[in-house]
Amino acid sequence: MKKCYLGVDIGSVSTNIIVMDEEDRIVDTLYLRTQGRPIETVKNGLSQMKERLGEDVHVLGVGTTGSGRNLGGIMIGADVIKNEITAHGVAALHFVPDVRTIIEIGGQDSKIILLRNGVLYDFAMNTVCAAGTGSFLDRQAERLGIPIEEFGDLALKSNATVRIAGRCAVFAESDMIHKQQLGHNQEDIINGLCEALVRNYLNNLGKGKEIQGPVIFQGGVAANVGIKKAFEKILGCEVVVPKFANVMGAIGSALLAKEEVSKKGSTNFKGFEIADSNYAVKSFECEHCPNMCEVVEFYRDESLVARWGDKCGRWSNNINVESKKLAQ
């Protein structure tokens, strides 16, 4: 029988599920597009994973992270529900124990995490500026008619620098169009874009922070060699892209789940069968006081399992969340 831990990272753009064995080896990884439907995506992901693992698996523990961590955590029965920053830090430390700087660029947000002597020391997270994220790159690739996978390689072919204004996504895009009109070739523009994104990242998140090596680069965008090269050029040091760069959040949450389960001795995991349940979210605006909280109700197979979003606890406290396990 295979014994394993699950890590689930539910982001707004992508959802990653990883399976880790008892020796902390990564057995399998799965990447899905969230497409604004986290519940469906998690269900779908779990049933795919179940199939890939075969019949006799025993899940020892499970952790969730990402912006959908609470929702997903309730669905799956997570042993730990952790923020993305901690999860990424834990995973990076696992692969590179002396790592001092983590650059993380995902679809929707980017982060910088500094570690010193193996503990989190400082971090910054950017969720509003699109110019420093994967979605922005996707969009530009699409606009230029280049598959995103080839984007980085094209940047490497460039041998002249075109400077793109990278202050914000809107400026960057119009400046790119301008440079196209001037007749610059595509490779150079793409390279310029990579450098603009890196400058934007460093100016936004790296401000006042001492970036020391080893530097590790993770998140979906780490697969882009153009961006990696731009980081190395601007920082003047080597940047390591770990093998599982795009699922580090999920790995971190599996590691955290393992630690948690070893403390409490059992898991809350509700079983892969939850993929067969029906989940629904309803919400309403409470009219009891001027806060007018948007209260979210979470249903599994028509029974209410959780409520959140109220400031006063009127709704969230007032429910017996049955943590009944489905068959495992």
Add this chain to the structure above:
Amino acid sequence: MKITFPHMGNMYLPAKAMFDDLGVETVLPPKNSKKTLEIGTKYSPELICLPMKINLGNYIESIEKGADTIVVTGSCGPCRFGYFAEVEKEILKDLGHNVEFVVLEAPDGNIKELYNRISKIANTKNMMKIAKGLKGGIGVLKRIDKFEETVLKLRPYEKNKGEMDKVYKSLIKNLENSEGSQAMIKLINQAQKCIEEIPIEKNRDILKVGIVGEIYTIIENFANIDIGKKLNELGVEVHKSHTTSGWVLEHLFYNSIGSTREKDIRNAAKPYVKTMVGGHGRETIGNTILYAKDGYDGVIQVMPFTCMPEIVAMSLLPQVQNEYHIPIMTLIIDEMTGEAGYVTRLEAYIDLLRNRREKYKNEKMLSWR
């Protein structure tokens, strides 16, 4: 005359007490809510800081309830706060609201004019009566600030979760339904005793975090998405570097005689900021250093988006962080702030402090290099 004033934390209660004592009618603005902010944002200049947007929302909601006179404090100094009243006056006029603004300040050092304004809203020229009203109000204010401070300190230790909130909530409700400073002081004293007697578990592993930054966003829990309570729930004892009573006393009395507490803060800040940079920028630096020296685990700076004095402070904080070995996080808030991202940052920051404490529990030096 029906007086109203903007919300800032629990300040509306002592203000009400004072006007009650003076026999002046008040209209309390509805509690700060999404709606308040929406109204305020709609009519404010886009890039003005959050406090003004909420204030303006307060006024409009109060006017709808019948208020005709707005009382605010003024301020000079290089920060936009000094212009709030002037800008708000014009906006309200454009909206066709006929209200009077009374700005409590001495224009060009004209104390007589300040006295005129005070006696106008106090509805009496009798200095004794005014002084008495003021004393009552300040009595309530100081006690309620102390009460809040106690809650932020003790709540993470409470044995049965929710007990302190219950006392807090019922206190506020009782205060809202009572009249005059004497009645309020009695209620607060009772609640204070009550809260100190709630069973706690002193030996929990609780972190200590100080909050610095722009005074309005620190004090007004609607603006800061209730940072104190959120931190308490994450197992953190909280101390806020600004209170309303501190501010009022500072500006009404100590400024003229030179207060000791402020001097400490200024001296601490001196190596980084020598002069006043407007608002509380200098205090943000000074308080951060004092917290670090006091052995706090971390410091969080809270500021409104585009707040000039706090931007100055923010750019200096990384240096303070390095030299005092204390993790500092900045939270910038405006009407676009999403609560989810904010909570993620808070959680990660507390994880960071916890790891750091565990790692260095047995080491004297908290050095990072």
